[in-house]
Amino acid sequence: MMSTNQALGILLQIYQSLLVVALAPLLTGWVNQCRAWLQNRSGPGVMQPYRTLRKLFHKDAVMAYNASLLFRATPYIRFGCMWLAAAIIPIIAVDLPFSPAADVIALVGVFALARVFIALAAMDIGTAFGTLGARREMLVSFLAEPALLMVFFTASMISHSTQLPRIVEALAQHQFVLYPSLAFAGLAFLIVLLAENARIPVDNPATHLELTMIHEAMILEYSARHLALVEWASSLKLFAYIAIGIALFLPYGIAEVGAMAGNWGSALPLAIIALLVKLILAGAALALLEALLAKMRIFRAPEFLGTAFLLAVLGLLIHFLLGA
Amino acid sequence: MVGIFPLDIADAIIVSLMALGLMGLALQHSPHLITNIIFPLGAIASLALAATGFWALGEPVSHTVLPLGLPGLPLHLSLDPLSAFFLILLGGASFGVSIFSAGYFKSMPGNTLGLLCLEYHLFLASMALVLLADDAYMFMVAWETMALSSYFLVTTDHHVPDIRKAGFLYLLIAHVGAIAILLSFGVMQGGHGIGAYTFAAMREAHLSAFWASVAFLLALFGFGAKAGLLPLHVWLPEAHPAAPSPVSALMSGIMLKTAIYGILRVTFDLLANSLNGQQWWWGVLALALGLITAIFGVMFAAVQGDMKRLLAYSSIENIGLLLVGIGLAIIFHVYGKDTLAALSLTATLYHSLNHAFFKSLLFVGTGSILHATGERNMGRMGGLIHQMPWVAVLMLVGVLSISGLPPFNGFVSEWLLLQAFLLSPGLPNSYINMLIPVAAGVIALAAALAAYVMVKFYGVIFLGQTRGEVREHAHDAGIRERIGLSWLALACVVLGLAPVYVVRQLDLVTQMLVGKGLGNATPGWLFLAPVDMERASYSPVFFLLAVLGVMLVTALVVHYFYHGRLRRGPAWDCGYPEQTSRMQDTAEGFGQPIRRIFEPFFRIESELPDAFDTHPRYHGRSEDRLWYALYLPIKRITEKLSSWASLLQHGRIHLYLTYTFVTLLVLLAFV
Numbered sequence: 001m002m003s004t005n006q007a008l009g010i011l012l013q014i015y016q017s018l019l020v021v022a023l024a025p026l027l028t029g030w031v032n033q034c035r036a037w038l039q040n041r042s043g044p045g046v047m048q049p050y051r052t053l054r055k056l057f058h059k060d061a062v063m064a065y066n067a068s069l070l071f072r073a074t075p076y077i078r079f080g081c082m083w084l085a086a087a088i089i090p091i092i093a094v095d096l097p098f099s100p101a102a103d104v105i106a107l108v109g110v111f112a113l114a115r116v117f118i119a120l121a122a123m124d125i126g127t128a129f130g131t132l133g134a135r136r137e138m139l140v141s142f143l144a145e146p147a148l149l150m151v152f153f154t155a156s157m158i159s160h161s162t163q164l165p166r167i168v169e170a171l172a173q174h175q176f177v178l179y180p181s182l183a184f185a186g187l188a189f190l191i192v193l194l195a196e197n198a199r200i201p202v203d204n205p206a207t208h209l210e211l212t213m214i215h216e217a218m219i220l221e222y223s224a225r226h227l228a229l230v231e232w233a234s235s236l237k238l239f240a241y242i243a244i245g246i247a248l249f250l251p252y253g254i255a256e257v258g259a260m261a262g263n264w265g266s267a268l269p270l271a272i273i274a275l276l277v278k279l280i281l282a283g284a285a286l287a288l289l290e291a292l293l294a295k296m297r298i299f300r301a302p303e304f305l306g307t308a309f310l311l312a313v314l315g316l317l318i319h320f321l322l323g324a
Numbered sequence: 325m326v327g328i329f330p331l332d333i334a335d336a337i338i339v340s341l342m343a344l345g346l347m348g349l350a351l352q353h354s355p356h357l358i359t360n361i362i363f364p365l366g367a368i369a370s371l372a373l374a375a376t377g378f379w380a381l382g383e384p385v386s387h388t389v390l391p392l393g394l395p396g397l398p399l400h401l402s403l404d405p406l407s408a409f410f411l412i413l414l415g416g417a418s419f420g421v422s423i424f425s426a427g428y429f430k431s432m433p434g435n436t437l438g439l440l441c442l443e444y445h446l447f448l449a450s451m452a453l454v455l456l457a458d459d460a461y462m463f464m465v466a467w468e469t470m471a472l473s474s475y476f477l478v479t480t481d482h483h484v485p486d487i488r489k490a491g492f493l494y495l496l497i498a499h500v501g502a503i504a505i506l507l508s509f510g511v512m513q514g515g516h517g518i519g520a521y522t523f524a525a526m527r528e529a530h531l532s533a534f535w536a537s538v539a540f541l542l543a544l545f546g547f548g549a550k551a552g553l554l555p556l557h558v559w560l561p562e563a564h565p566a567a568p569s570p571v572s573a574l575m576s577g578i579m580l581k582t583a584i585y586g587i588l589r590v591t592f593d594l595l596a597n598s599l600n601g602q603q604w605w606w607g608v609l610a611l612a613l614g615l616i617t618a619i620f621g622v623m624f625a626a627v628q629g630d631m632k633r634l635l636a637y638s639s640i641e642n643i644g645l646l647l648v649g650i651g652l653a654i655i656f657h658v659y660g661k662d663t664l665a666a667l668s669l670t671a672t673l674y675h676s677l678n679h680a681f682f683k684s685l686l687f688v689g690t691g692s693i694l695h696a697t698g699e700r701n702m703g704r705m706g707g708l709i710h711q712m713p714w715v716a717v718l719m720l721v722g723v724l725s726i727s728g729l730p731p732f733n734g735f736v737s738e739w740l741l742l743q744a745f746l747l748s749p750g751l752p753n754s755y756i757n758m759l760i761p762v763a764a765g766v767i768a769l770a771a772a773l774a775a776y777v778m779v780k781f782y783g784v785i786f787l788g789q790t791r792g793e794v795r796e797h798a799h800d801a802g803i804r805e806r807i808g809l810s811w812l813a814l815a816c817v818v819l820g821l822a823p824v825y826v827v828r829q830l831d832l833v834t835q836m837l838v839g840k841g842l843g844n845a846t847p848g849w850l851f852l853a854p855v856d857m858e859r860a861s862y863s864p865v866f867f868l869l870a871v872l873g874v875m876l877v878t879a880l881v882v883h884y885f886y887h888g889r890l891r892r893g894p895a896w897d898c899g900y901p902e903q904t905s906r907m908q909d910t911a912e913g914f915g916q917p918i919r920r921i922f923e924p925f926f927r928i929e930s931e932l933p934d935a936f937d938t939h940p941r942y943h944g945r946s947e948d949r950l951w952y953a954l955y956l957p958i959k960r961i962t963e964k965l966s967s968w969a970s971l972l973q974h975g976r977i978h979l980y981l982t983y984t985f986v987t988l989l990v991l992l993a994f995v
Contacts, residue, residue, distance in 0.1 A: 057886045064895035066789060068709045070720075073875075080874035087870070100851055101866035102730070105739050109730040112775060116727060119779045123908075126706065126788030127897040131909035134783060138776040139917040145775075146768035149742075153764060156746055162860040208898070221896055225882050302921050309765070316761035 009097045012268075013087065016096065020086040020243075024235040025049035027242070027283055034287030049235065056228035064125045064221055074121035075222065075229035081114035082236035091243045092271045094165045103162040104152040107244075108145060111196070114233070115141055122218035133217025136298060140202060140214065143305035144195045147188050150312030154185040155248050157319045164247065172251035180322060184315030186249050191308035193241045195301070197234070200290045202301050212295060242282045250278060330380035331388055331403040334411065334456060337373050338449045341366060345445030352438025359430050359437075366445055367422035373452060374415025380408035381832050387458060399465075400458035400522050405833045406593070407455045409673060410585045414455065416815060417577045417680040418448055424688045424808025425570040427801070428695070440480055440568075447473040447574065454582050459522040460509035467505065470582070471498040471550075474575055478567040490562035497559045501549025505586070508542035511535055512594055526594045536598035540606055543590040544613075551583035551643045554617040555950050561624070564636035565700065569691025572632060576639045577684035581676050584646050588672075591654060592837040604658050604753060611651030611759070615766045618644025622773040623925060626780065626918040627946040629911040630700050631690050634781055635683065638726065641770060642679045645741070646672050648767065652744055653838070659751055662840040667854055668744040669834045670827055670842050675737035677826075678725065678819055682734060685722035685812035689715055692801040692809070693785065699792075702781070703910035707790040711798040714806050716786045721813040723782045725820065727775040731864035733819035736826075736852070738771055743860055773918075780914040789905035821864050823852045912944060919946055927952060 029046040036043025063071070087098050088107055102110065119134040156162045158179060159170030171182075195202040198215035207213050219230050252274070296304065348362045380386070380403045390399040403411075425444070429437055450473060453466035475498070479491035513520045514529035531539065545556075552560040564572045591599065591606070599606075621640030628634035649672030656665035690700075692715045697705060709716040725732040745764040751757055801809065819826060831841030842854055853861040882888075897903055919926060926946040933940030972983070 057882065060887075060889040060891055062891045062893050062896075065892050066707065066710070066895075067892075068787070070709065070787070076875040076879055077871070079878055080871040083874045084867070084870050098866075098870075100853075100857065100861045101863040101870070103860050103862060105742055105860075106730055106735075106862050106867065109728070109735055109739075112727070112772075113724075113729045116724070116729060116775055116779055120783055120787060123779075123783035123787040124709075125895045125897075126905060126908045127895050127903060128900075128907040129897055131783070131788065131914070134779065135909055135914050135917065138779050142769070142772040142776045145772040146765060149768040150761075150765055153742075153746060153761070161858055162743070162746060163858065166858060220898060223896075225886060229878065229882070299917075299920070302917070309769070313762060313765040316764070317758060320757050320761055 006097065009093075012093050013096045013098050016092050017083060017087040020091060020239060021083060021232075021236065023279075024086075024239040025053060025232065027239050027279060028235040030280065030283040031238075031287050034284045035290055038287060038291040049231070053228050053232060056223075056231070057225050059224040061224035061226055063223070063226075066125065067221070068124055070117075071121045071124040071221075072226070074117045075226040075233070077117050078114045078233045079229045079236075081110045081117075082233045082240065085110050085240045086236055086243075088164060089240055089243050090165050090168050090247055092268070092275055094168055096165070099163065099165050104156060104164055104167070105149070105162055107164070108149050108152065111148075111237070112141075112145060114237075118218055118230070122221075125221045127221065129213075129217045129220050133214055133220075136214040137218055139298075140195050140301055140305060143302060143309055144192045147305065147309040147312045148192045148196070150309065150316055151185040151189045151192070151248075154181050154312070154315045154319055157316065158182070168247045168251045171248065179319075181315045181319035182249065184311050184318060186245075188308040188312035188315065189245060189248070191304065191311075193245060194289070195305055195308070197238045197241055199286070201293045201296045202304065204295050207295075212298070214298075242279065242286075246275075246278050246282065329386040329388075329403075330376050330383055330408070331386040331401060331456070333376045334373065334380070334403060334452065335388070335401065337369050337376065338452050338456075341369050341445045341449040341452070344369065345442040345449070348441025348445065349438045351441075352434045355432065355434040355437045356430075358434075358441050359426050362441055362445075363422050363426035363429070366448070367419050367426070370415045370418040370422055370448065372415070374412045374419065377408040377411030377415060380411070381405055381829060393461065397461055397521070399462040400524075401453075401456045401462065402458035402523075403456060405836045406585070406588060409830070409833045410455045410581060410676075411452065413581055413677050413680045414448070414451055414578050416677075417684045417812070418574060420681075420808045420811035420815070421570050421573045421577070421684055421688060422808075423811065424573075424691070424805050427804030427808070428568075428570055428688070428691055430802075436480065440477065443473045443476045444571070444574075447477060447571075447579075451578060451582055455585060458524070460506075460513070460526075461521055463509070464502070464506055467502060467582075470579065471495070471502065474571070474579060477571040478563050478575075480568055480571070481566070484566075487566040490559075490566040494559040494563040497549050497556055501546040501556070504542045504546030504549070506546075508539045508546060508590065511539040511542065512590075523589075523594060527596065529597075531595070531598050533598065533602050536595055537603065537606070540591065540595060540603075543587065544610065547583040547586040547590075548613070550586075551580050551647075552617075552621075552640045553613055553643060553647065554620055554640075555954055557617070557621070557640050558948065558951060558955060560640055561628075561633045561636040564639070564687075565630055565632035569632070569687055569694060572635075573684040573687035573691075576636065576687055577680040580639060580643055581680060584643070584650070584672070584676055587647075587650060588669075588837065591650070592657070592669075599654070599658060601658050604655060604756065607651045607654030607656075607658065608756060608759065609651070610647050610654060611763060614644045614647030614649075614651055615763055616644070617641070617647065618770040619766060619773075620644070620925075622770050622777060623918065623922050624946075624948065625777045626773060627912075627915040627926065629703055629915075631693070631702050631781065631785060632687070632700055634702075634777065634911075635686055635690065638774065638777060639679075639683060641774060642675070642683070642726075645738075645767065645770065646675055646679075648763065649675065649741055649744070652741075652748075655751065655756060656744075656748075657838050659753075661751075662838045663842070663855070664744060664747055665838040666831075666834040666840040666842050667740065667747065669837060670830045670854075671737050671740035671744055673830050673833060674740060674819075674823075674826060675734075678733040678737050678816070681812050681815040681819065682722045682725040685809060685816065686719060686726065688805070688808060688812070689719040689722065692805055696798040696800070701911075702784045703912060704792045705785045706788045706905060706908065707786070708798060709786040710790075712786075712800045715801050715809065718806075718809040718813040719786070720782065721816050723778045725816040727778045728771045729775070730862075731820050731868045733816045736820060736823045736862075736864070738767075739862055740827075740854065741767065743854055747855065747859075776918070780911060784909065784911045784914060788908045791905045791908070791910075821868065823862075823864065824850070827852065827854070925949065 029049045033043045122130040122134040159167040203214040385404040387402040393399040450469035457463035512526040549556040625637035653668035725734040728734040728738045930944040
């Protein structure tokens with residue numbers, strides 16, 4: 001017999017993951033639109049990513065002669081990984097039944113799995129750009145991934161758990177207490193977010209200039225439905241990262257399934273509104289950041305990410321020393 | 325009624341392994357019999373050994389005294405959970421490798437094959453004996469047999485001068501290590517005279533803190549030499565590429581683990597009485613050495629161009645990770661936090677098992693590639709996924725496992741190790757409290773770099789366009805090689821998907837070592853939750869099903885609502901018309917960022933061609949600074965000392981007679 005809570009939890013789980021998958025391109029569209037405004041352009045509108053996806057799905061896929069099965073499977077694997085990430089992260093509610101399947105370390109593992117596959121797929125055709133992109137992507141990630149892990153460690157030290165829901169609960173209860181360790185972690189997380197989502201200053205999502213591209217270089221050979229899935233997964237990834245940032249550093253207003261048993265009618269809409277407001281603000285902030293920063297040379301990127309790693313380790317160290 | 329103990333079975337299997345080796349030597353005139361019968365029988369014996377270990381895990385400890393050995397010095401054997409666990413590792417991994425060998429060595433000439441068969445099975449038997457030995461004498465005999473048989477295996481192609489050199493280096497370091505182990509046993513025996521050489525007597529010996537530390541340091545040095553711990557790692561990247569691939573697999577996958585077994589045996593069993601709060605620095609030392617070794621190994625792996633050298637350096641990294649786990653366990657144990665010690669030990673043992681399987685898988689896989697292409701340099705391969713789909717798919721499993729990606733096995737042990745770090749606050753020593761977050765950061769860095777290395781390894785070998793001209797005749801592995809590879813890959817998947825079950829078995833071992841098991845917070849098999857469900861949990865099955873489910877649904881939806889039309893065309897590549905296979909990254913190119921970032925750690929020799937050169941040649945080597953800073957000075961000192969000694973040595977008989985005479989006179993003066 002399932003209790004009402006469990007049933008509600010599963011419903012919420014399905015609702016959340018569908019909502020995230022549907023909303024992710026909108027967030028990308030919003031960031032692009034904000035950037036267009038900041039650059040004094042009128043912009044394509046926030047719905048543009050959906051139109052692009054629709055166009056791509058209708059096209060016939062073209063694939064290089066020597067593409068292997070790995071190349072074909074990767075967009076699906078990446079999409080599946082990002083969907084799973086979106087299902088684990090507490091985005092509108094905390095107590096989701098899916099979350100015990102993977103904690104924060106496994107979440108980092110999901111991102112790593114997706115990354116390894118896309119890098120391998122980039123090498124599959126054997127073009128100069130593909131391997132260049134794969135090499136640079138791995139270069140960026142080998143510093144960004146441990147930094148992300150250290151950020152999570154700091155948060156889980158504070159909350160005595162590596163389960164995201166527990167972390168969010170613990171952090172949400174301490175209303176507006178500033179943890180010095182979390183301040184360092186937050187800064188490190190911001191750098192990781194920019195790097196992992198192919199944003200300026202590490203990469204430029206709008207470029208096809210050969211010498212600077214990273215992510216775009218890897219997916220050059222994809223077309224039609226495969227490209228659509230890759231793009232959609234990238235949107236999902238950006239959404240997931242922003243959601244993690246919100247969950248760790250601004251968790252206020254999130255709904256708890258247990259507490260909602262009585263009054264879920266009011267808690268859930270409130271949680272969704274809070275989420276939307278936070279996403280709108282975060283997207284605008286991201287666009288502003290991108291408008292203000294300049295793309296850096298590829299060999300400056302390791303220094304930039306090394307800073308993130310050191311900041312994150314410092315945050316953890318401060319937690320050990322100060323206990324906060 | 326006398327029952328049959330697992331130990332008796334294990335003895336019988338070891339004897340039959342030796343017999344198989346001898347039969348192989350006798351059959352050297354009919355090589356097909358060796359590959360068709362002896363190697364498969366050896367594989368079955370290995371599997372039986374694993375089954376025996378599995379049986380012994382839950383049984384009480386059994387002992388036996390062999391009627392062999394010197395007068396008054398009988399040989400003791402025993403089988404406890406620690407030995408049993410490593411027997412499972414040995415048997416499980418060598419089963420796959422032996423089956424693979426049955427196919428791999430098919431084309432070898434008879435006389436070489438006969439010798440190799442003897443050495444191979446002797447190597448397996450001696451490793452099993454190392455695990456079963458219950459006295460210092462037996463242990464050293466088995467240990468030396470292991471070193472010698474593996475030396476001869478490494479130098480199978482002894483007509484190549486480089487291979488002889490690699491073999492000599494291996495033998496030298498193995499023996500320096502063996503001396504340290506022997507001395508360590510001597511210290512632990514505590515001067516109690518003859519008869520105190522059994523492990524049982526050593527457990528009882530009460531050593532002062534100083535002598536216990538001396539014994540520990542000697543053991544760490546000795547076993548570290550075998551494991552490839554920094555700075556005793558230099559033989560590994562030389563010997564592994566020199567040996568035939570299945571031998572590299574055994575050495576890297578299993579033999580390095582006997583050193584881990586030795587460290588665990590000495591620290592948590594023989595020195596258990598002396599392990600108390602004073603010895604916290606043992607753990608710190610092991611932890612620090614492990615971290616340095618791990619980072620060093622993975623950094624060097626990233627810049628290698630030879631596929632087997634790359635894997636050898638990756639083994640150094642993994643040994644580093646194992647030592648970190650041991651160091652952490654020592655720290656927790658001396659401060660009385662035995663549940664956490666059990667967690668770190670579980671992570672260590674789990675990772676040993678994982679490494680045995682995925683490293684064997686990758687090494688034997690390189691054997692298939694070597695057979696198919698005749699090439700060890702990754703820069704001349706590429707696109708092998710089309711010619712060798714079996715090997716490519718099975719090695720992808722190994723690559724994902726070793727990169728520590730969920731839901732494969734490497735992730736589980738890394739996850740457990742990181743959990744151990746996360747649970748560490750509250751140790752009474754503030755220095756250690758500061759070291760631990762830094763250590764966790766280094767582990768995370770090593771794990772991320774390992775993914776870099778493995779993307780390079782797989783991408784350059786299997787993906788992209790075919791480089792060079794030899795690849796036209798590349799062929800996939802034969803049926804036996806496929807079975808061997810499949811077994812190892814299957815083990816990686818199963819160990820990744822059933823961590824709850826494995827951890828429950830490992831509890832029996834940690835119970836013995838630190839008196840605590842990990843248990844599982846949840847009763848089911850679905851969620852792995854080492855300490856309690858609220859703290860951390862992970863469910864690989866759930867994970868896999870979710871990703872696969874989404875993939876399937878997405879593919880169906882896309883194909884149903886839109887279409888599945890696909891055209892093939894030339895690669896797009898931003899519209900550049902000229903595309904040759906030389907435009908892809910080679911192994912050198914892929915490792916270049918790492919070489920640049922960690923430049924101070926390498927000794928780089930490179931030669932760039934001139935812009936007007938009509939036959940441009942690029943040459944680059946990244947070498948180990950330690951070789952020049954440590955080994956060559958030692959070599960020079962040794963040579964100098966021996967040249968002084970040779971002043972006495974002229975090879976003339978009358979001079980030696982004079983020496984004898986003078987000595988006699990001096991002695992007479994004393995009398």
